[in-house]
Amino acid sequence: MKQSFWVSLLGAVAVVAVARGGGDGEISFEYHRYEEMRKALVSVWLQCPTISRIYTIGESFEGRELLVLEMSDNPGTHEPGEPEFKYIANMHGNEAVGRELLVYLAQYLCNQYQQGNDTIIELIHSTRIHLMPSMNPDGFEKAASQVNPGEMKDWFVGRSNAQGVDLNRNFPDLDRIVYVNEQDGGANNHLLQNMKKAVDENSKLAPETKAVVHWIMDIPFVLSANLHGGDVVANYPYDETRTGSAHEYSASPDDVTFKSLARAYSMFNPVMSDPNRPACRKNDDDSSFKEGITNGGAWYSVPGGMQDFNYLSSNCFEITLELSCDKFPSEDTLKTYWDQNRNSLVNYIEQVHRGVKGFVRDLQGNPVSNATISVEGINHDITTAKDGDYWRLLAPGNYKVAATAPGYLTVIKKVAVPHSPATRVDFELESMIERKEEEREELMDWWKMMSQTLNF
Amino acid sequence: MAIKHVAFVVFIQLFALNVVIQTHAFPTPASAEDKTVYNRQLTEEKPLSDQIAEADSVKAAVLSAESKHPAASKDTAQDGDDFSDLKSLAEGQKSKMESKEGQDQTTPKSDQFVPDESDSTKSRRLAEDYDSTKNGMDDSKFQGDVPESFRQVDGTPLTAEDIVQKIANKIYEEDDRGVFDRIVSRLLKLGLITDSEADSLEYQVAEALQELITKNAQRNEVEETEESEDTRGEKEAQDEDANTNSPRRRFNDNDEEEGEEEGEEEGAREEERGAAEDDGDNNAGGDMAGDERWDRDAQNEVSPSDGLQDLQYFPNFYRLLRSLDAERDTQERETLITIMKTLIDFVKMMVKYGTITPEEGVSYLENLDAMIALQTKNKLGKSLGPADFMGKGFDEDDNTKAEAAKMQKEYENLKDSTKEEQPSTETSRPGKSETYLEAIRKNIEWLKKHDKDEGKDDYDLSKLKDFMDQQVDSYIEKGIISKDEGGTIKRIYSSL
Numbered sequence: 001m002k003q004s005f006w007v008s009l010l011g012a013v014a015v016v017a018v019a020r021g022g023g024d025g026e027i028s029f030e031y032h033r034y035e036e037m038r039k040a041l042v043s044v045w046l047q048c049p050t051i052s053r054i055y056t057i058g059e060s061f062e063g064r065e066l067l068v069l070e071m072s073d074n075p076g077t078h079e080p081g082e083p084e085f086k087y088i089a090n091m092h093g094n095e096a097v098g099r100e101l102l103v104y105l106a107q108y109l110c111n112q113y114q115q116g117n118d119t120i121i122e123l124i125h126s127t128r129i130h131l132m133p134s135m136n137p138d139g140f141e142k143a144a145s146q147v148n149p150g151e152m153k154d155w156f157v158g159r160s161n162a163q164g165v166d167l168n169r170n171f172p173d174l175d176r177i178v179y180v181n182e183q184d185g186g187a188n189n190h191l192l193q194n195m196k197k198a199v200d201e202n203s204k205l206a207p208e209t210k211a212v213v214h215w216i217m218d219i220p221f222v223l224s225a226n227l228h229g230g231d232v233v234a235n236y237p238y239d240e241t242r243t244g245s246a247h248e249y250s251a252s253p254d255d256v257t258f259k260s261l262a263r264a265y266s267m268f269n270p271v272m273s274d275p276n277r278p279a280c281r282k283n284d285d286d287s288s289f290k291e292g293i294t295n296g297g298a299w300y301s302v303p304g305g306m307q308d309f310n311y312l313s314s315n316c317f318e319i320t321l322e323l324s325c326d327k328f329p330s331e332d333t334l335k336t337y338w339d340q341n342r343n344s345l346v347n348y349i350e351q352v353h354r355g356v357k358g359f360v361r362d363l364q365g366n367p368v369s370n371a372t373i374s375v376e377g378i379n380h381d382i383t384t385a386k387d388g389d390y391w392r393l394l395a396p397g398n399y400k401v402a403a404t405a406p407g408y409l410t411v412i413k414k415v416a417v418p419h420s421p422a423t424r425v426d427f428e429l430e431s432m433i434e435r436k437e438e439e440r441e442e443l444m445d446w447w448k449m450m451s452q453t454l455n456f
Numbered sequence: 457m458a459i460k461h462v463a464f465v466v467f468i469q470l471f472a473l474n475v476v477i478q479t480h481a482f483p484t485p486a487s488a489e490d491k492t493v494y495n496r497q498l499t500e501e502k503p504l505s506d507q508i509a510e511a512d513s514v515k516a517a518v519l520s521a522e523s524k525h526p527a528a529s530k531d532t533a534q535d536g537d538d539f540s541d542l543k544s545l546a547e548g549q550k551s552k553m554e555s556k557e558g559q560d561q562t563t564p565k566s567d568q569f570v571p572d573e574s575d576s577t578k579s580r581r582l583a584e585d586y587d588s589t590k591n592g593m594d595d596s597k598f599q600g601d602v603p604e605s606f607r608q609v610d611g612t613p614l615t616a617e618d619i620v621q622k623i624a625n626k627i628y629e630e631d632d633r634g635v636f637d638r639i640v641s642r643l644l645k646l647g648l649i650t651d652s653e654a655d656s657l658e659y660q661v662a663e664a665l666q667e668l669i670t671k672n673a674q675r676n677e678v679e680e681t682e683e684s685e686d687t688r689g690e691k692e693a694q695d696e697d698a699n700t701n702s703p704r705r706r707f708n709d710n711d712e713e714e715g716e717e718e719g720e721e722e723g724a725r726e727e728e729r730g731a732a733e734d735d736g737d738n739n740a741g742g743d744m745a746g747d748e749r750w751d752r753d754a755q756n757e758v759s760p761s762d763g764l765q766d767l768q769y770f771p772n773f774y775r776l777l778r779s780l781d782a783e784r785d786t787q788e789r790e791t792l793i794t795i796m797k798t799l800i801d802f803v804k805m806m807v808k809y810g811t812i813t814p815e816e817g818v819s820y821l822e823n824l825d826a827m828i829a830l831q832t833k834n835k836l837g838k839s840l841g842p843a844d845f846m847g848k849g850f851d852e853d854d855n856t857k858a859e860a861a862k863m864q865k866e867y868e869n870l871k872d873s874t875k876e877e878q879p880s881t882e883t884s885r886p887g888k889s890e891t892y893l894e895a896i897r898k899n900i901e902w903l904k905k906h907d908k909d910e911g912k913d914d915y916d917l918s919k920l921k922d923f924m925d926q927q928v929d930s931y932i933e934k935g936i937i938s939k940d941e942g943g944t945i946k947r948i949y950s951s952l
Contacts (some may be wrong), residue, residue, distance in 0.1 A: 054931065
């Protein structure tokens with residue numbers, strides 16, 4: 001043992017002597033190509049194996065793994081009642097800041113956890129956090145490979161995937177469907193029908209898009225953000241305008257909630273929330289930006305985007321974060337971007353613990369999955385997950401929350417929702433059969449009484 | 457060197473011719489005697505008679521050995537070519553020269569060490585050419601240097617120690633690290649040893665080799681004074697240097713070459729080894745000389761003036777060594793010294809081959825020593841003394857040596873000392889292994905602290921190891937980490 005101590009001492013010495021710019025626990029602010037990114041994630045996992053896990057949701061067109069680092073107190077499992085959160089970055093390969101921020105965030109969360117940061121510890125214990133630094137690793141490689149001594153990287157090179165597909169226009173367009181339903185009646189959520197036809201056999205979808213769609217369907221995400229570059233603002237649904245015009249405020253049913261969520265990010269980013277911030281480019285129209293946030297459609301119409309897809313196909317609320325005027329700024333600015341965004345990134349994760357949450361069970365205590373949770377006045381329902389657990393993000397206010405399931409009787413409860421934390425509201429649903437049984441018994445009792453009285 | 461070699465070859469050939477003439481017939485005691493008498497006139501031939509005697513005894517042992525077909529064909533090829541015999545004999549003589557004393561010393565043990573490829577086998581070959589019963593030996597000589605017979609001449613089974621000694625001798629005499637590989641691969645193939653035994657075997661062989669070198673260096677020194685011919689003395693010194701140099705390098709390379717999977721690193725390793733062989737003997741010789749003296753003085757306080765030319769540039773490391781109790785921690789000291797030296801050597805190769813610049817090497821080494829001081833201070837809570845660099849006055853060779861040592865040490869420490877796993881992974885991607893090592897180290901530190909806070913003991917470490925192994929395998933399967941990365945991680949964990 002002692003020998004190995006000496007050996008490892010020397011080893012550590014040799015190692016540290018050669019280590020590049022690494023003090024203990026410090027993040028190295030540099031760009032990570034694919035291999036380096038992978039290595040960085042593996043290192044985080046090696047450093048914090050009890051609270052992290054790496055998995056892949058599939059491969060890019062050129063075969064790079066779409067890596068996700070998950071952080072939670074029980075990585076790999078969904079604990080009933082624990083909300084799921086995700087950050088996805090770099091779906092446009094040349095928008096590089098988000099990618100790096102997520103790598104730094106992973107390192108930061110791991111370091112802080114081990115250093116006893118209570119906020120982070122609490123966050124990791126109560127949330128399941130998924131970080132995907134790059135949805136478009138192929139595009140990034142293309143963008144990063146540009147040789148520009150002193151010049152800015154091109155605005156478009158590396159944006160799309162290896163097939164030339166803009167991934168943020170590639171998702172099934174569910175906005176169109178919901179707009180119709182708004183007029184004619186119909187479902188207000190979970191609009192992705194026929195997964196097989198719409199996704200798996202849909203040749204128009206890029207492999208990256210397909211992988212993410214499956215990912216969204218598999219895990220009951222509650223809150224999410226999609227990291228981009230090219231401007232500085234927090235963008236919320238809907239992205240696509242109802243009338244098809246280029247700029248039009250397109251409010252979602254959860255407009256109030258979304259504004260609250262978007263502000264929760266922008267307010268900790270000094271650049272984003274600066275009311276006097278000059279526009280990124282001279283002729284930019286940022287009139288829709290207020291307090292660092294903007295409605296998607298009001299800024300410019302985006303059909304087939306991932307943000308709206310999340311909201312309309314699943315229970316997940318997603319916003320889009322634009323984090324830098326330069327899409328691919330120089331490496332020496334990365335630390336600054338980290339400093340600007342670190343608090344926002346952490347605070348936004350904490351937003352998942354807001355609104356109303358709880359379990360829907362039947363009278364025997366069994367979970368009722370896929371029950372509908374609807375809020376009066378908000379035309380967007382969510383559903384319970386496999387364990388009967390649900391999380392309904394809401395801005396502060398008074399609400400009537402109803403739980404419904406086929407074959408069960410609806411239960412409505414009144415709730416006063418603070419800013420945070422989430423208010424626990426559980427539902428016990430009586431199935432209709434049980435009610436019928438009760439009624440039948442009541443009827444029998446009445447008949448008995450009647451017949452006795454009247455001598456039937 | 458080359459000229460001397462040629463001259464030597466010629467000289468040997470002349471002699472060999474005599475031997476051939478005399479051994480054309482089946483060796484009779486009389487002719488053997490003649491040879492012996494004849495041999496005694498030339499001191500370098502003296503062992504030849506021993507070899508022949510040996511050969512006879514080996515023949516007896518070999519009669520029970522199995523013969524390998526491919527070797528047999530080689531044997532016949534050999535048979536047909538006297539000149540090649542002579543040439544190889546000459547080469548054998550050369551290495552024989554270097555290991556003369558070693559040969560004498562090891563003769564009793566290596567009697568039964570059939571595959572001895574030094575002069576003993578060469579002379580045997582001549583006899584064997586005309587003796588079909590000796591064929592078995594030849595194949596092992598060429599093919600796999602496995603002792604076909606595992607018995608001593610008198611029939612008692614060889615002990616493990618004997619085998620280790622034999623292998624070490626063979627490597628030493630043949631000046632060829634490949635010997636070990638061949639032997640081990642054959643042993644494995646024959647199912648005589650397991651993989652883990654092969655690992656520990658290497659370690660033991662390395663140790664035996666080191667001892668051998670030490671002893672031989674001593675003897676060679678003594679012999680130098682006895683030699684009347686200057687040229688011979690020079691040659692011996694050089695040969696000794698080269699020879700003693702190579703075993704040490706071989707040991708390094710042995711480690712490095714074990715990684716068969718990494719083809720690219722393998723190639724790099726080969727190059728470096730080639731570079732090493734070509735490298736200037738002086739420094740290596742100086743190293744070795746110092747090394748031997750160091751070993752001898754291991755029990756005493758060692759001062760830099762003892763000839764430890766490399767380590768004197770690492771004052772902090774040196775103090776660290778000194779701080780280790782000489783008696784109790786001998787093995788650790790040895791390990792540390794070996795590690796340091798091999799690192800130095802390695803970096804020298806790297807610079808020689810142009811992989812890194814001398815400046816990088818220098819700074820690497822300077823950093824290393826500084827870090828040793830720092831880390832020792834941190835970990836042991838004491839400082840080694842005033843950090844005292846010998847200044848930037850390194851000459852290039854020393855720099856490169858030190859660099860090599862450092863790199864090698866990195867690798868050494870990334871692997872279990874008893875395993876011969878390849879450091880080649882780390883060679884080509886030193887950054888990755890460092891990062892992983894750092895990450896794992898942080899985790900272990902945190903675990904220890906965490907467990908301490910919660911009052912648990914660290915039996916969790918073994919559970920963690922199992923868990924990590926499992927995870928690593930699953931990650932490799934999913935394509936999240938590569939196989940060699942997984943190997944590195946597992947290795948780091950197993951060395952904890």
